[in-house]
Amino acid sequence: KAGVTQTPRYLIKTRGQQVTLSCSPISGHRSVSWYQQTPGQGLQFLFEYFSETQRNKGNFPGRFSGRQFSNSRSEMNVSTLELGDSALYLCASSLSGPDQPQHFGDGTRLSIL
Amino acid sequence: EDQVTQSPEALRLQEGESSSLNCSYTVSGLRGLFWYRQDPGKGPEFLFTLYSAGEEKEKERLKATLTKKESFLHITAPKPEDSATYLCAVPQGGSEKLVFGKGTKLTVNP
Numbered sequence: 001k002a003g004v005t006q007t008p009r010y011l012i013k014t015r016g017q018q019v020t021l022s023c024s025p026i027s028g029h030r031s032v033s034w035y036q037q038t039p040g041q042g043l044q045f046l047f048e049y050f051s052e053t054q055r056n057k058g059n060f061p062g063r064f065s066g067r068q069f070s071n072s073r074s075e076m077n078v079s080t081l082e083l084g085d086s087a088l089y090l091c092a093s094s095l096s097g098p099d100q101p102q103h104f105g106d107g108t109r110l111s112i113l
Numbered sequence: 114e115d116q117v118t119q120s121p122e123a124l125r126l127q128e129g130e131s132s133s134l135n136c137s138y139t140v141s142g143l144r145g146l147f148w149y150r151q152d153p154g155k156g157p158e159f160l161f162t163l164y165s166a167g168e169e170k171e172k173e174r175l176k177a178t179l180t181k182k183e184s185f186l187h188i189t190a191p192k193p194e195d196s197a198t199y200l201c202a203v204p205q206g207g208s209e210k211l212v213f214g215k216g217t218k219l220t221v222n223p
Contacts, residue, residue, distance in 0.1 A: 004156075031209055043157075043200070043213040056208045090156050098144040098204035099164065102211060104156035 002027065004105035006091050012111045018079040021108045025072050025093030032074040033102060034066060037088040046089075049074055050096055078110075086112045115140040115205045119214035126191055126221050134186040134217045136201035144207055146184050148177050149200040151216070157200055191221045 005024040013019055025032050033056075034046040045058040049068035066076040072093070078085055088109050092102035118137045126132055138146065145164050149157035161170040163179035170177050174195060176187045186199055198218045202211040 006156075033209055033211070035211075035213075042215045043202075043211075045205075045210045045212070048209045050209075056210045058210065092156075094209065096209075098207055098209055099162070101145075101147055101159045101162050102209070103159055104149075106154070106156045 004091055004093050004103055006089075006105035006108050008108060009106065010109045010111075012113060013081050014113050015081055015083060017081050018077065019081060019110065020075055020077050021089055021091075021110075023074045023076075023091030023093075023105060025074070025091075026103055029093035029095060029103075030072050031094045031096045031100075031102075032068055032072060033092045033094075034074070034076050035090045035092065036060075037090055037107070038086075043090070046076065081112050083112050086110060115203060115212050117201060117203055117212050117214040119199075119201060119217050121217060122215065123218045124220070126188075126219070128192055128221055128223050129190050131187070131189045131191070133188070134199055134219070136184040136186070136214055137182060138184070138201075138203050139182075140203045140205065140212075142207060144204045146179055147202045147211070148184070148186055149202065151198045151200060160199075188219070191219075193221045193223050195219065196221045 033048040048056040068074045088107045090107040092104045094100045094102040148160040151157045161177040198216040200216045202213040
C-alpha cells in the first residue's frame with residue numbers, strides 16, 4: 001500500500017514569492033492534515049481537510065491556505081513568503097476521527113532566501 | 114490549553130543499555146496518545162496508539178505504556194538502528210489537530 005506522497009521534496013524561494021505544495025494521501029484516507037516543523041517550535045498544526053472542507057485550523061496567518069480535491073489530494077499555498085517560513089512542511093492522512101493515527105509523508109523542505 | 118512535554122530532550126545509550134522516554138500530557142478528554150519515530154530528513158513514522166490508562170503496546174524492542182498523566186516509551190536492549198527522534202502527540206479538543214511534544218533525540222552507540 002503506497003504511503004503519503006509529497007511533492008516537491010525541496011524548494012528554494014525568495015521573500016515575497018508564493019509557493020504551492022502538494023500531498024497525495026494513502027488510498028482510502030479522506031482526512032488530510034498539514035504541519036510545519038522547525039527546530040525551534042517543533043511540529044505545529046496548520047489545518048485539516050475532510051471531504052474538501054477545512055474542519056480545523058491552527059494559529060497561522062492568512063498567508064497560509066489550503067484546499068482538498070474530490071480525490072482527497074490536497075495542496076497548501078503560502079503567499080508573500082517570509083524568511084521565517086523556512087521549514088519542513090509535512091502532510092499526514094488518516095481515516096476520519098481523532099482516535100485514528102495520522103500517517104505522514106516525508107515532507108517538503110522549503111528554504112527562503 | 115492542551116500541552117505535551119517530553120523528557121529528556123536527548124539521550125545517549127550504549128548498545129544493550131535499556132532506558133525509558135517520558136511524555137507528560139494535559140488534555141481534556143484523552144482520545145488517544147500517539148508515539149512516532151522520526152529519522153533525519155524523513156517524516157514521522159507511526160509506532161503506537163494508546164487509548165486508556167493501563168494500556169501497553171509492544172513492537173520489537175519498544176514498549177509503550179500509558180497512565181492518566183503520562184506515557185513511557187521503554188526501549189529494551191537498544192541497537193544503533195534505534196537511533197532517532199521519538200515524538201509523542203495527543204489530539205486536541207476531540208479534533209484531528211495533533212499537539213506534539215518537542216521530542217527526545219535518542220542516540221545508541223555500538
